[in-house]
Amino acid sequence: MFKEKKGRTEVSEEQSRSGHETTGKPIHNEGDYHVGLSESKQAEEALQKREAKLRTIFERVAVGIGLVDLEGRLMESNPALQEILGYSEKELQNRVFTEFTHPDDLTADTNLYKELLEGKRDHHQTEKRFIRKDGEIVWSLQNVSLVRASGGEPLFMIFMVEDITERKRLENHFLQSQKMETVGRLAGGISHDFNNILTVIKGYSQLLLSELNEDHPLRENLEEIKKATERAEDLTRQLLAFSRRQVMEMKVIGLNHLIKNLEKMLRRVIGEDIELTTVLTDDLGRIKTDPAQIEQVILNLAVNARDAMPSGGKLTLETTNVELDKDYAHTHISVAPGRYVMLSVSDTGCGMTPEVKERIFEPFFTTKGQGKGTGLGLSTVYGIVKQSGGNIWVYSEPGEGTTFKIYIPRVEEEIDALPSQEEILDLPKGNETVLLVEDDPSVWNLADRFLRGQGYKVLGATNGNEAIQIAQEHLKEKIHLLLTDMVMPQMGGKELVGRFKSLHPEIKVLFISGYTDSAITHHGLSEPDTALLQKPFSLTSLAIKVREVLDK
Ligand SMILES: Nc1ncnc2c1ncn2[C@@H]1O[C@H](COP(=O)(O)OP(=O)(O)OP(=O)(O)O)[C@@H](O)[C@H]1O
Numbered sequence: 213m214f215k216e217k218k219g220r221t222e223v224s225e226e227q228s229r230s231g232h233e234t235t236g237k238p239i240h241n242e243g244d245y246h247v248g249l250s251e252s253k254q255a256e257e258a259l260q261k262r263e264a265k266l267r268t269i270f271e272r273v274a275v276g277i278g279l280v281d282l283e284g285r286l287m288e289s290n291p292a293l294q295e296i297l298g299y300s301e302k303e304l305q306n307r308v309f310t311e312f313t314h315p316d317d318l319t320a321d322t323n324l325y326k327e328l329l330e331g332k333r334d335h336h337q338t339e340k341r342f343i344r345k346d347g348e349i350v351w352s353l354q355n356v357s358l359v360r361a362s363g364g365e366p367l368f369m370i371f372m373v374e375d376i377t378e379r380k381r382l383e384n385h386f387l388q389s390q391k392m393e394t395v396g397r398l399a400g401g402i403s404h405d406f407n408n409i410l411t412v413i414k415g416y417s418q419l420l421l422s423e424l425n426e427d428h429p430l431r432e433n434l435e436e437i438k439k440a441t442e443r444a445e446d447l448t449r450q451l452l453a454f455s456r457r458q459v460m461e462m463k464v465i466g467l468n469h470l471i472k473n474l475e476k477m478l479r480r481v482i483g484e485d486i487e488l489t490t491v492l493t494d495d496l497g498r499i500k501t502d503p504a505q506i507e508q509v510i511l512n513l514a515v516n517a518r519d520a521m522p523s524g525g526k527l528t529l530e531t532t533n534v535e536l537d538k539d540y541a542h543t544h545i546s547v548a549p550g551r552y553v554m555l556s557v558s559d560t561g562c563g564m565t566p567e568v569k570e571r572i573f574e575p576f577f578t579t580k581g582q583g584k585g586t587g588l589g590l591s592t593v594y595g596i597v598k599q600s601g602g603n604i605w606v607y608s609e610p611g612e613g614t615t616f617k618i619y620i621p622r623v624e625e626e627i628d629a630l631p632s633q634e635e636i637l638d639l640p641k642g643n644e645t646v647l648l649v650e651d652d653p654s655v656w657n658l659a660d661r662f663l664r665g666q667g668y669k670v671l672g673a674t675n676g677n678e679a680i681q682i683a684q685e686h687l688k689e690k691i692h693l694l695l696t697d698m699v700m701p702q703m704g705g706k707e708l709v710g711r712f713k714s715l716h717p718e719i720k721v722l723f724i725s726g727y728t729d730s731a732i733t734h735h736g737l738s739e740p741d742t743a744l745l746q747k748p749f750s751l752t753s754l755a756i757k758v759r760e761v762l763d764k
């Protein structure tokens with residue numbers, strides 16, 4: 213359509229007026245009319261052919277082409293450009309082309325046109341975003357050439373626009389996963405070494421504690437050191453999870469079963485204003501993972517969803533079988549084709565901006581303000597999913613809610629045996645009401661599930677204040693047993709028991725503790741008749757101890 217000359221694109225004035233090239237040659241030669249006629253006819257035919265060819269190229273080429281006048285208006289667009297922008301030819305006609313540019317790219321764009329028009333350059337290439345008619349963003353590689361008349365004055369611009377959205381998306385994923393790799397390695401390295409150091413600090417403070425008399429003035433300081441160490445251990449554990457260096461207890465499980473068991477606790481966590489719906493596919497495939505870790509994943513996602521819906525909304529958990537084919541794998545970094553089980557967790561909350569979305573899996577990234585979030589929830593989720601051989605994707609728009617989709621490879625092996633039905637059947641049962649107070653969700657969940665199975669009615673709290681609230685709500689009903697963690701943030705087990713007894717004087721108490729016996733005796737927490745269940749406990753010992761305390 214144009215000829216390159218001395219590095220510049222030039223056409224005659226006559227051609228430029230229509231925006232198309234016509235021939236610059238006169239049609240016939242007066243001196244030799246006869247020959248001239250046939251020659252000119254031939255020339256005309258050739259010209260028509262050429263024009264038709266150029267028109268076909270313009271119509272069929274996969275690159276968007278727009279001819280834009282010096283005021284920036286689209287004089288002509290080809291079908292590819294119409295498709296990229298999602299507008300019809302008529303809708304594009306005479307529109308100012310920069311109207312379609314993403315606001316964030318507008319300044320750069322206009323500066324480049326200015327440079328073109330001022331003669332500083334004749335051609336430029338940029339990567340920029342357009343906004344389609346449907347509101348979607350299209351990434352494009354844009355080549356702009358200024359066409360000048362033979363005298364040098366600018367005539368119009370040719371825009372060549374290539375849709376590179378898919379490439380950009382892949383690039384982005386690639387950068388993202390590289391970043392996560394690097395941060396993961398760093399976090400893993402630090403937390404691993406840190407764990408060793410913490411073990412030493414903790415061990416020595418424990419030793420010292422056991423050597424000091426109960427009323428020794430330094431005890432308190434040591435207790436503080438120990439508490440701080442425990443907090444640090446907790447952090448390290450989450451970082452290890454993120455960096456996929458956790459010890460996983462892999463089991464073949466059915467995800468539906470796990471979700472059903474978790475439902476009650478989820479409802480408790482999200483509160484009454486949020487409606488929980490589960491859509492579980494019947495013949496769901498099995499997966500191999502650490503069930504406690506997957507519970508952690510679901511819990512972290514549910515807590516985030518709750519935070520995103522402060523005035524209520526809907527949380528939906530959905531499971532399905534999916535087959536990811538080669539095409540899908542090609543367009544998604546780090547996905548191997550195959551059969552997967554998909555879990556999606558959607559909320560109708562505040563959603564996220566693209567800037568937030570890009571960073572959510574980074575450790576310590578939070579938008580929740582000091583003291584509210586540590587920014588480790590989703591990093592842990594990410595680590596656990598990856599360590600299970602899976603992938604996680606997020607879909608979210610501000611104001612439109614959020615969906616997380618987790619894909620975990622299907623396995624054909626049989627479900628790993630949980631403690632056999634018979635073993636459990638033999639264990640002592642009961643029908644009393646137990647209030648379970650425990651801040652660790654996986655321990656809570658295990659005990660809750662099991663005790664219910666044994667016939668008990670279970671009330672639950674994750675901390676002392678919640679437990680007291682439940683005690684007040686149940687003044688008329690009897691709560692038979694308080695099964696509580698001994699060491700909890702805010703209110704410890706011992707204080708809780710003291711306050712509880714004033715409301716329910718007859719209540720029996722069973723402590724759960726991660727401390728060694730000697731440490732507890734030294735804590736002064738233990739009275740001769742205090743019943744204690746050591747962590748990690750087996751279901752057998754839980755059943756026996758609960759019955760024992762209730763029957764005392
Ligand atoms: N469902 C969601 N809706 C909207 N924003 C979300 C959602 N889930 C996560 N986010 C955003 O991602 C950020 C990181 O989440 P992440 O769970 O890692 O940390 P956190 O919730 O801020 O803190 P923590 O989980 O450690 O208490 C959040 O601060 C929030 O901005």
Ligand SMILES: [Mg+2]
Binds near residue numbers: 515588
């Ligand atoms: Mg969170």
